Amino acid sequence: MDAAFITDWIDEITRLVAGEREHLTALDAAIGDADHGANLDRGFAAVRAALSARPPGTPGDALVLLGGTLIRKVGGASGPLYGTFFRQAGKSLGDSPEVSPAELAAALTDGLAAVRALGSAEQGDKTMVDALTPAVRALEQALQDGAGRRKAFDAAARAAEEGARATVPLRARKGRASYLGERSMGHLDPGAASSALIMRALHISASGSR
């Protein structure tokens, strides 16, 4: 997979986020401050602009540019967290012009570790970590089990979607939703929902069709 593959992935995330903007904001309105959809939409629009201004040469470049732009343009909790996720993943990839699915999986694992370090959220705290953790684990596992990249990405997306759904009954312990205490229960975490979109976008772009 080359830099173009990553920019395709980013395009796909951008599309999904734009389409789900209202939904993500509505999720955030229920237990947060009603800006998650607007935040990501603004961020990915800026990423698009950054990518066409300075087309990346390697997958690592692309992810570092993505992450850095999110950090610089989104704000809020999700900006630094997603920014760190992609930026760390990009750094882990180094400067190879082509990377394997297993290398991408390892890089995303590193990205997730950086997110956990930055936000100190554990799985079960009702955050994006609840979707990203099973997703990255499923991706590693599927590839280890010999799955092709399309199938492995699908497994990751499914795991993220399931992880997101599993946040519904949880009581939030990180981020704004934690202020609600028990009243956060019964709601889907917006960051977990957007993480599932990100993983689904990976699968869609690997499938070469929407």
Place this chain on the structure above:
Amino acid sequence: MDAAFITDWIDEITRLVAGEREHLTALDAAIGDADHGANLDRGFAAVRAALSARPPGTPGDALVLLGGTLIRKVGGASGPLYGTFFRQAGKSLGDSPEVSPAELAAALTDGLAAVRALGSAEQGDKTMVDALTPAVRALEQALQDGAGRRKAFDAAARAAEEGARATVPLRARKGRASYLGERSMGHLDPGAASSALIMRALHISASGSR
């Protein structure tokens, strides 16, 4: 009619105004500032207190006390206007301990003249003047035609009610409602409505039954 007759009348106005408080306020909300009911209710409650603190010896006294109290307690447009109406009527009655219906009618005519002088409203301007003018005229006329006081007061009340109703299609030219221009048309003037209550109270108290 002695001072007690006038205090009965005042009691009856107080009761009617309290009962119609919400209605008067609603009328004022439509074309004014939603306080006419509260204004009069506050004013007549204060009059009651003033009357028991210093029971008036003559009808003139009672009306001067009534008018003065309204001026001092109501505020807004209706406070000085109704206050002047009753205060001038009381002054016109002088200090006789007993007055005839014709004397009362003449006094109310003087009161109305003072209201017109103060507010410079003409009939047809969509104000209390539109109810008071025909009421006072009908009262004078009925008495001239030899009617008894009960019948004459009834005629006055009917004329006030009709005068109030006749304000509905008018375009206001005085008071807050005038700011609305044509949009004041189609609404009953709150001051005209309260004037009708005042005249109806006179009839009720003369009938000795509610």
Place this chain on the structure above:
Amino acid sequence: MKKIINAVDTVVTDALTGLAAAHRELRVDLDARVVYRADGPRPGKVGLVSGGGSGHEPLHAGFVGYGMLDAACPGEIFTSPVPDQIVEATTAVSGGAGVLHIVKNYTGDVLNFEMAAELCADEGVEVARVLVDDDVAVRDSLYTAGRRGTGATLFVEKIAGALAEEGAPLAEVAAIGDEVNARSRSFGVALSACTTPAAGKPTFELAGNEVELGIGIHGEPGRSRGPAGTARELVRVAMDALQADLPLSGDTLVLVNGMGGTPLIELYIAFAEVDAYLREHGATAARSLVGNHVTSLDMQGFSVSVCALTDDLTRLWDAPVRTPALRWGH
């Protein structure tokens, strides 16, 4: 209706109690219902008294202090004060140089201040009056009670107050008040109606895409309804109305005023549009004020007031003022 009140009948008294507790530099007479500067009256200084219905806070009590009012007479919500209050305030602030009544042009305010002025004359206090009628939404004609007094009241209170502080005689203080009024125009737009405690529900209903144009400050409906437009469009409606009545040029003093329920961020957006409009028309917002100053309870919306400045007016506007709601200068 949800409001932070104890009872409909105690709203004004309870608020004055809070005002007294919060501002030691004021003296609040709860019985007489008058708010005074604690340091007045000053012999030889013209006293300034204003008042009107409550519900427009900070107007008027929030403008009592050095360089502005000597006393304010708050009436019930949207109900002008009674003559007793005004007489009490006028005699108390009289320092021998006469007292100026600043009266917004509403029938109730005019009548009650007039009655009070007569009673004050009986007591030997010389009273002059400035009648504020800046609202261009109302046509001043035989067919109305005349223009309403709205945002320019603040201009008059500030500028006349500064001149009085300089020791000018009553006639001059009144004349500058009249001049400010003559040079000022206002226009208001509501996005929602206000709810008075007595009525318990909004005084009018607007659809989700409607605004009320040419509103006053008492929850009364405006002259017409229009579509809810952008900030630029709403400001243009207001400014066109001002401009049609008093062509704008040169230095102006601008108040972009919130009606009580509109967040400050939106008022700054409106101010940006007013500023741009003025520049387009060859005028400048040389002085400005953005915020909730002459309000209408919880109404959402804004009004724009513009005063065509002279050097004198600018100097008096810039003069020091120390009141709860307006303070600057050293």
Place this chain on the structure above:
Amino acid sequence: MKKIINAVDTVVTDALTGLAAAHRELRVDLDARVVYRADGPRPGKVGLVSGGGSGHEPLHAGFVGYGMLDAACPGEIFTSPVPDQIVEATTAVSGGAGVLHIVKNYTGDVLNFEMAAELCADEGVEVARVLVDDDVAVRDSLYTAGRRGTGATLFVEKIAGALAEEGAPLAEVAAIGDEVNARSRSFGVALSACTTPAAGKPTFELAGNEVELGIGIHGEPGRSRGPAGTARELVRVAMDALQADLPLSGDTLVLVNGMGGTPLIELYIAFAEVDAYLREHGATAARSLVGNHVTSLDMQGFSVSVCALTDDLTRLWDAPVRTPALRWGH
């Protein structure tokens, strides 16, 4: 949704344009999205930078000026600013004595200011941080992101700003900020939710007889719902919560803060009740502020913040300040 805006995406830029036009004493960098004192930086003076999501006006930009902040970084509505803004502001106000970041305790604000502080360290600017977390409605435990920063932010900005103006070194300015925060508690009550431009509808719905207790300043629902009571009852809920967390006694500094859509008259009613409560409990509102200072767009409601004063804190609170939203002293 009706708002005085041009477009959802231009709200913050348009408001900053208006702020710049209204306040010549500020310098607004629209591209970098930073609001500066026009007269800064002063060599040798500790710089104060704060920031956070927009929608809380006048916080923070309204508190930029002499005796308070040197710069403010406004984010999008309810979204913390990005590191670039903070780095830009921090390096620009650095007068060689270091810069204090005043950060409200929200995950987003904390992370973005942290990232910025690291980048500033790379550029050789010494940065200290005060984290404001005064809101007792949130239990500070392993199970939350910790208490929110709300009304006490104003106290910290004013008092740390005054000390910086006196020429104190960074460590002391940071220490007094921490002390103010440690001595301050807040609690908020909403009568209605706010509507963000992006969401277009209220972030929660309340029945006609319900209030939301323990709200923050981002339209997030509170910890619980209760019946809409009198002003006295609502204030008691808030004050009991403060008192349970930090027993009140002696001189206090009190902010009765409107959430943006509540009229001033109601805030004064609330203040009267706060003042009475304090006196009942052997404390005094020695200093106070009543008004819309730390808002949540058009939300109706109020919050109470109380800081237990020391002589030092009182002196610094009283020190002169000249900002768009807070000014006193000579």
